[in-house]
Amino acid sequence: MKSSELIFVPAPGAGHIVSILEFARRMLDQDEHLLITVLVMKFPYIPYSDAYAKSLTASQPRIQLISLPDVDPPPSELYTTSVEAYIWDFIERQVPHVQDIVTNIISSRSNTGTVRVAGLVLDLFCVPMIDVADEFGLPSFIFLTCNAGFLGLMMYFSYNVGHAIPEFGMSDPELSLPGFANPVPPRVFPGALFNKHGGCAAYVNIGKRFKDAKAILVNTCAELEPHAIEYFLNDGGKTPQVYPVGPVLHLKAQPNSSLDAARWNEIKRWLDQQPESSVVFLCFGSGGSFDAPQVKEIALGLEQSEQKFLWSMRVPPSSDFKNPEEMLPQGFLERIQGRGMICGWAAQVEVLAHKAIGGFVSHCGWNSILESLWHGVPIATFPIYAEQQLNAFEMVKELALAVELKMDYRMDGDLVKADEVARAVRCVMQSDSQVRKKVKAKGELARKAVMDGGSSFTSLARFVKDVVASS
Numbered sequence: 001m002k003s004s005e006l007i008f009v010p011a012p013g014a015g016h017i018v019s020i021l022e023f024a025r026r027m028l029d030q031d032e033h034l035l036i037t038v039l040v041m042k043f044p045y046i047p048y049s050d051a052y053a054k055s056l057t058a059s060q061p062r063i064q065l066i067s068l069p070d071v072d073p074p075p076s077e078l079y080t081t082s083v084e085a086y087i088w089d090f091i092e093r094q095v096p097h098v099q100d101i102v103t104n105i106i107s108s109r110s111n112t113g114t115v116r117v118a119g120l121v122l123d124l125f126c127v128p129m130i131d132v133a134d135e136f137g138l139p140s141f142i143f144l145t146c147n148a149g150f151l152g153l154m155m156y157f158s159y160n161v162g163h164a165i166p167e168f169g170m171s172d173p174e175l176s177l178p179g180f181a182n183p184v185p186p187r188v189f190p191g192a193l194f195n196k197h198g199g200c201a202a203y204v205n206i207g208k209r210f211k212d213a214k215a216i217l218v219n220t221c222a223e224l225e226p227h228a229i230e231y232f233l234n235d236g237g238k239t240p241q242v243y244p245v246g247p248v249l250h251l252k253a254q255p256n257s258s259l260d261a262a263r264w265n266e267i268k269r270w271l272d273q274q275p276e277s278s279v280v281f282l283c284f285g286s287g288g289s290f291d292a293p294q295v296k297e298i299a300l301g302l303e304q305s306e307q308k309f310l311w312s313m314r315v316p317p318s319s320d321f322k323n324p325e326e327m328l329p330q331g332f333l334e335r336i337q338g339r340g341m342i343c344g345w346a347a348q349v350e351v352l353a354h355k356a357i358g359g360f361v362s363h364c365g366w367n368s369i370l371e372s373l374w375h376g377v378p379i380a381t382f383p384i385y386a387e388q389q390l391n392a393f394e395m396v397k398e399l400a401l402a403v404e405l406k407m408d409y410r411m412d413g414d415l416v417k418a419d420e421v422a423r424a425v426r427c428v429m430q431s432d433s434q435v436r437k438k439v440k441a442k443g444e445l446a447r448k449a450v451m452d453g454g455s456s457f458t459s460l461a462r463f464v465k466d467v468v469a470s471s
């Protein structure tokens with residue numbers, strides 16, 4: 001019997017690479033004849049992508065990693081004016097290399113005659129590579145590391161936006177987006193949509209290519225986003241075939257060079273001594289950080305809340321501070337001794353699994369949301385960038401699965417005050433709240449979805465069968 005091979009192209013960054021590679025592993029579990037080749041790119045601002053990819057695939061003989069050659073990066077000023085525009089430009093520079101590698105793979109497989117290349121599985125940022133697949137008559141599949149709500153935004157661009165790049169304004173009227181039950185106010189749109197230096201164009205151009213994929217795999221489950229999934233499965237063929245396959249989570253924390261092992265052991269010992277559900281965890285993703293005035297307000301809010309806390313904090317890339325503790329209010333560390341702990345990079349999935357954690361102040365990256373649901377820990381929303389404001393809106397308004405701290409925070413100019421932080425922290429830590437009950441129930445359903453016979457498990461099995469059958 002011939003084997004089928006899929007070529008995966010993940011985008012760099014913990015939030016993207018970990019879930020797509022975990023998804024690759026789950027696909028292999030479904031079919032012993034399947035092979036996967038992963039093309040890994042070195043992104044200038046995320047040095048650990050390579051190491052992540054290696055460690056995540058080390059024990060998988062049926063996954064082969066190929067490093068894409070270095071390319072001249074886009075000008076660094078572009079990263080300052082729009083991260084999304086920079087990534088879009090960077091990915092487009094990879095296309096000729098992906099084309100060469102796919103050509104080599106196809107010709108070497110046709111020489112042996114035992115393996116058939118079945119398609120490309122692309123991160124959302126890698127949609128320009130749909131052209132490479134088209135050239136070889138191969139199907140492209142998008143593995144969406146975000147949720148079905150975000151798919152709604154992308155499909156809105158796929159179907160409603162013509163050649164000219166639209167302009168969005170914060171005070172524009174609410175929009176009806178595919179998959180959302182409520183109209184969506186532009187103030188919760190991804191910040192890139194308001195960026196006139198290529199950010200909006202990058203997002204819209206990504207969205208416009210979604211309709212060209214053969215299928216879209218979404219890191220969610222029907223139980224979690226019922227309205228959106230129902231919409232996409234029954235929209236009369238407007239959207240490519242959607243497979244909800246999540247939650248795809250890697251439940252073991254990844255080794256990270258920023259993790260201070262000694263400090264981490266100290267924190268674990270401290271957590272072990274705390275009563276059940278008594279500590280609020282604050283963490284803002286692989287890239288989230290705040291300026292000093294915002295750090296001060298969060299610190300004062302934590303003091304006011306009188307809750308125990310573990311706070312993972314980082315210095316903003318452009319700041320003069322060397323150490324995040326320098327940004328804290330005077331005397332804070334002494335005052336919170338025994339009640340609060342500060343760390344840099346945290347082993348987040350381990351923290352959320354710890355019985356002492358009772359609430360999570362999160363930037364609302366989709367992986368963080370899934371991890372917290374998985375462990376039944378309610379979130380207070382504090383989105384920072386990317387599509388996090390939209391995720392916060394979905395969690396608070398659409399699904400009633402989170403406490404609103406902020407849904408529309410923007411780094412440039414907003415300041416969330418200490419009393420708002422204190423209120424949301426107290427609220428998310430309430431032991432008998434409706435939100436906590438709902439989160440626990442949804443978390444259970446999400447776990448069942450990926451078990452043998454569950455909705456996402458079945459959807460993944462169907463995808464593997466469809467891919468193998470059509471190759």
Ligand code: UPG
Pocket residue numbers: 013014015016018145146253254283284285286287288312344345346347348349364365366367368369371385386387388
């Ligand atoms: N993490 C840690 N320790 C930390 C910080 C993060 O282990 O101190 C882990 C966390 O457990 C999670 C991942 O890193 O697995 C972070 O993923 P996510 O919560 O999705 O946040 P980002 O890293 O910010 O992810 C990017 C985007 C986000 C988007 C996500 C998926 O910023 O908005 O939803 O990618 O596409």
